[in-house]
Amino acid sequence: MLQKSEPQYLVPKYSLLELERLLGKLGQNTQRIEDSVLIGCSEQHDAWFALDIGLNHSSSINASLQKPEMETELRGSFMDLRKAFLQLNAKDVSLLSTAQALLRWHDAHQFCSRSGQPTKKNVAGSKRICPANNIIYYPQMAPVVITLVSDGPRCLLARQSSFPKGVYSALAGFCDIGESLEETVRREVAEEVGLEVERLQYSASQHWPFPNSSLMIACHATVKPGQTKIHVNLQELEAAAWFSHEEVATALRRNDSYTLQQNITPPLRLPPKFAIAHQLIKEWVENPACPSLPA
Ligand SMILES: NC(=O)C1=CN([C@@H]2O[C@H](COP(=O)(O)OP(=O)(O)OC[C@H]3O[C@@H](n4cnc5c(N)ncnc54)[C@H](O)[C@@H]3O)[C@@H](O)[C@H]2O)C=CC1
Ligand SMILES: [Mg+2]
DSSP, rough: EEETTTTTEOOOOOOOOHHHHHHHHTTTTTGGGGGGGEEETTTOEEEEEEOOOOOOOOOOOOOTTTTHHHHHHTOOOOOHOOOOOOHHHHHHHHHHHHHHHHHHHHHHOOOOOTTTTEEEOSSSSSSOOOOOTTEEOOOOOOOEEEEEEEEEEEEEEEEOOTSSBBBBEEEEEEOOOOOOOOHHHHHHHHEEEEEEEOOOEEEEEEEEEESOOOEEEEEEEEOOOTTOOOOOOTTOEEEEEEHHHHHHHHHHSSSOOOOOOOOOOOOOOOTTTSHHHHHHHHHHHHHHTTSSSSO
């Protein structure tokens, strides 16, 4: 749910009093405030909590609550989370991403997997405890490596059929149990495009709420100049190709509005700014030789 506040969109933020009033108006029990989870604090050190007042929430008191009513009451509209990210500043993207992931984790961990008894959230929402056996459950993230492979003058980008039209990104893959990040990078690059990674350098990381909660670990990698023939794994990818520095730099410069005109084959499109893949590609465009990589 985002609220339009010209010229941008905002995540709805309320004080405790305002929230109590709002829940009352929506016919919800104010007890629900106890389901809130701590997601951060303002620069003035005011604590920020997130609460799911979604229509299909299991503990929704008033099941007949309609989406349009809620949109009118909150003066906003519901939208897809990825689309919402395109409208928000970096701070709100981070808050919304944490809120979504943490609230979803709580919703999916209502019961102890050992005793089958209901688990109980602590006040901050940083864990759940089973009162029957004192097992503590902590929110989990799945580590994922994302790697921009380069052979020097070109970088390798790939797309999955689920990506929007024309969008290519860096190679990504979940870490398997027991693997180091380096091993995951080498395995994923070999599995998806049949290339052997020569050198590897960590760049940055990002929390990513899709599909559940991942920690994206971004790296630059190089392959030997003579060993660049791609074998695309069509079970994982729709396509993969080498792109020149000029092609990628042009795609980065293009105003990426993501609104496609019909009947026009889109040129190379890159992931949106909020995705770490975008940062990784931008870094390579600004410094294609990656001189900081050890020789
Ligand atoms: N923030 C960013 O810039 C980007 C984020 N991503 C994210 O990276 C993730 C991984 O990329 P893929 O190429 O899809 O991974 P992948 O190459 O490992 O293949 C996905 C498959 O891995 C399996 N898998 C193993 N462990 C899993 C787990 N913990 N959760 C879900 N599936 C698991 C499933 O069968 C799934 O279909 C995606 O969820 C995507 O949202 C991908 C590209 C850019
Ligand atoms: Mg992959």
